[in-house]
Amino acid sequence: MNTLSELITKEMEQAFTAAGYDAKFAKVTVSNRPDLCEYQCNGAMAAAKTYKKAPIMIANDIVANLQDSECFAQVDAVNPGFINLKLKSSFVTAFLNEMAGDDTLGVEKEANPKTILIDYGGPNVAKPLHVGHLRSAIIGESVKRIMRFKGNDVTGDIHLGDWGYQMGLIITELEKRQPDLPYFDESFEGEYPKEAPFTIGELEEIYPTASGYAKEHEEYREKALQATYLLQNGHKGYRAIWKHIMNVSVTDLKKNYKNLNVEFDLWKGEADAQKYIPGMVEMLKEKGFAHVDEGALVVDVQEEGDKKEIPPCMILKSDGAALYDTTDLATLVEREELYKPDEVIYVVDKRQELHFVQVFRCAKKCGIVRPETGLKFLGFGTMNGKDGKPFKTREGGVMRLENLIREIDEEMYKKIMDNRTVEEEEARNTAKTVGLAAIKYGDLSNQASKDYVFDVDRFTSFEGNTGPYILYTIVRIKSILGKYQQDGGIIEDLKLQEATNESEKALMLEIAKFNEMINNVYAEIAPHKICAYIYDVANAFNKFYHETKILAEEDAQKKAGYIALLKLTKDVLETCIDLLGFEAPERM
Numbered sequence: 021m022n023t024l025s026e027l028i029t030k031e032m033e034q035a036f037t038a039a040g041y042d043a044k045f046a047k048v049t050v051s052n053r054p055d056l057c058e059y060q061c062n063g064a065m066a067a068a069k070t071y072k073k074a075p076i077m078i079a080n081d082i083v084a085n086l087q088d089s090e091c092f093a094q095v096d097a098v099n100p101g102f103i104n105l106k107l108k109s110s111f112v113t114a115f116l117n118e119m120a121g122d123d124t125l126g127v128e129k130e131a132n133p134k135t136i137l138i139d140y141g142g143p144n145v146a147k148p149l150h151v152g153h154l155r156s157a158i159i160g161e162s163v164k165r166i167m168r169f170k171g172n173d174v175t176g177d178i179h180l181g182d183w184g185y186q187m188g189l190i191i192t193e194l195e196k197r198q199p200d201l202p203y204f205d206e207s208f209e210g211e212y213p214k215e216a217p218f219t220i221g222e223l224e225e226i227y228p229t230a231s232g233y234a235k236e237h238e239e240y241r242e243k244a245l246q247a248t249y250l251l252q253n254g255h256k257g258y259r260a261i262w263k264h265i266m267n268v269s270v271t272d273l274k275k276n277y278k279n280l281n282v283e284f285d286l287w288k289g290e291a292d293a294q295k296y297i298p299g300m301v302e303m304l305k306e307k308g309f310a311h312v313d314e315g316a317l318v319v320d321v322q323e324e325g326d327k328k329e330i331p332p333c334m335i336l337k338s339d340g341a342a343l344y345d346t347t348d349l350a351t352l353v354e355r356e357e358l359y360k361p362d363e364v365i366y367v368v369d370k371r372q373e374l375h376f377v378q379v380f381r382c383a384k385k386c387g388i389v390r391p392e393t394g395l396k397f398l399g400f401g402t403m404n405g406k407d408g409k410p411f412k413t414r415e416g417g418v419m420r421l422e423n424l425i426r427e428i429d430e431e432m433y434k435k436i437m438d439n440r441t442v443e444e445e446e447a448r449n450t451a452k453t454v455g456l457a458a459i460k461y462g463d464l465s466n467q468a469s470k471d472y473v474f475d476v477d478r479f480t481s482f483e484g485n486t487g488p489y490i491l492y493t494i495v496r497i498k499s500i501l502g503k504y505q506q507d508g509g510i511i512e513d514l515k516l517q518e519a520t521n522e523s524e525k526a527l528m529l530e531i532a533k534f535n536e537m538i539n540n541v542y543a544e545i546a547p548h549k550i551c552a553y554i555y556d557v558a559n560a561f562n563k564f565y566h567e568t569k570i571l572a573e574e575d576a577q578k579k580a581g582y583i584a585l586l587k588l589t590k591d592v593l594e595t596c597i598d599l600l601g602f603e604a605p606e607r608m
């Protein structure tokens with residue numbers, strides 16, 4: 021389906037041509053003065069130079085050619101040459117009825133679907149998930165859903181941090197505590213038992229203990245580094261412990277991400293990329309891309325026209341160890357071999373931007389990816405507390421994801437229980453659903469690259485630009501539709517009717533922007549624009565609701581039209597929140 025702007029632009033093109041002007045000036049956009057008009061065309065201004073005429077004269081010529089248009093109820097030329105447009109209700113209604121009959125509500129699938137891989141989540145195995153990982157998960161999940169909705173073949177990869185120093189720390193601490201385990205012997209060959217020598221609870225305690233201890237004790241740190249090295253170089257016993265750590269952690273991570281309504285197609289990680297490193301290093305040397313600089317193997321990535329210095333990509337340290345650059349490059353080798361993505365999108369803290377600039381340049385320069393492969397860095401800002409500093413617990417420690425979620429759920433639960441008689445269990449479940457919406461909407465309503473303040477009070481409010489407000493609106497619509505059905509009404513296949521008042525028309529115009537909005541969100545990878553849109557829709561709906569008797573309407577056709585409008589509003593809002601990664605409860 022065309023967007024409403026496209027349809028109106030076509031109508032304007034005809035008018036421009038008929039009046040003797042080039043149709044390229046006919047572009048129409050949503051009005052930025054909603055008090056004056058609904059859509060506007062500024063083409064007369066641009067055409068003025070070409071035709072050496074006053075813009076207002078051109079605008080007048082156009083208006084004269086639009087007198088019996090199917091689209092417009094009112095067309096005005098205003099100084100210095102704007103063309104203000106108000107749409108006919110019949111035109112908007114026909115558009116909405118077509119949209120209501122379409123599976124994807126008028127959104128066209130990508131004409132050339134791409135294979136897209138999204139690298140998001142990025143938790144570090146055995147280290148606690150913190151709020152920094154929350155943003156990646158929330159934004160990445162939404163981006164994945166948006167790309168999919170447009171018909172692309174999308175794979176989400178969690179890209180675990182599962183190959184670092186934390187593993188050496190855990191091995192060292194474990195050896196200290198349980199020296200009798202068979203794994204520590206260099207000659208360990210045997211099968212490792214199914215049962216892990218620790219629970220997730222113990223593992224969560226082992227890492228911070230070991231990490232703290234290593235900071236104070238040189239010898240212990242050396243041991244942990246050595247263990248990391250041995251693990252990475254084939255020590256079979258350590259590898260067995262590593263597998264235990266992975267099994268226990270991944271089970272726990274899956275539970276955590278499920279609670280966030282975040283789902284990955286691939287549970288790969290840094291460890292999977294290791295086997296691609298030797299071949300890649302060989303290639304980089306052989307083709308002359310890499311050279312030795314102060315003992316380290318590096319690839320220059322500085323390009324002409326750079327305003328600042330971009331340091332070389334570090335492939336191997338002087339002791340032969342691989343680095344973060346190496347792993348991300350090897351992961352691209354792996355991805356190219358296994359999935360051949362047209363595009364890879366990284367949803368990572370924006371403070372890692374330089375690393376990705378280096379990796380992307382190196383991958384392109386050395387032919388690790390194809391010249392046409394799109395490598396995109398979607399960097400996000402920091403989640404701050406009300407004091408403007410990175411979000412902390414009340415005691416000043418790093419806020420763990422689980423605790424943050426628990427805090428929000430508690431707050432939601434209290435609000436739901438206030439002045440309401442709800443069963444305990446229902447209230448708890450609703451609090452979870454609404455709490456998740458509060459967190460996700462609070463995050464996604466900000467442009468991803470910006471820092472934002474995580475404000476529990478504001479995010480959990482049922483009023484204002486919040487997740488709970490959006491859900492409340494959906495629940496309100498569901499409740500009206502439910503009553504209509506209880507009275508024997510059938511919702512399916514009802515047709516929208518022409519608007520009879522201002523607030524109804526305003527709502528219809530908002531709904532009609534859906535496919536255009538989605539196209540923009542998709543082109544710009546900008547989930548925050550979905551939030552801005554549904555906030556407008558929710559406001560328009562609530563105004564309409566307060567000014568209109570819906571179920572009490574006596575004119576049956578009019579009432580059916582209202583119900584059809586409500587159903588479409590609900591479908592639009594629910595599609596949008598699904599793209600944001602949350603859902604609405606039945607009641608709240």
Ligand code: ARG
Nearest residue numbers: 139142143144179181348368
């Ligand atoms: N594990 C990393 C961290 O916690 C994020 C990984 C991002 N993805 C990547 N391909 N480097 O900072």
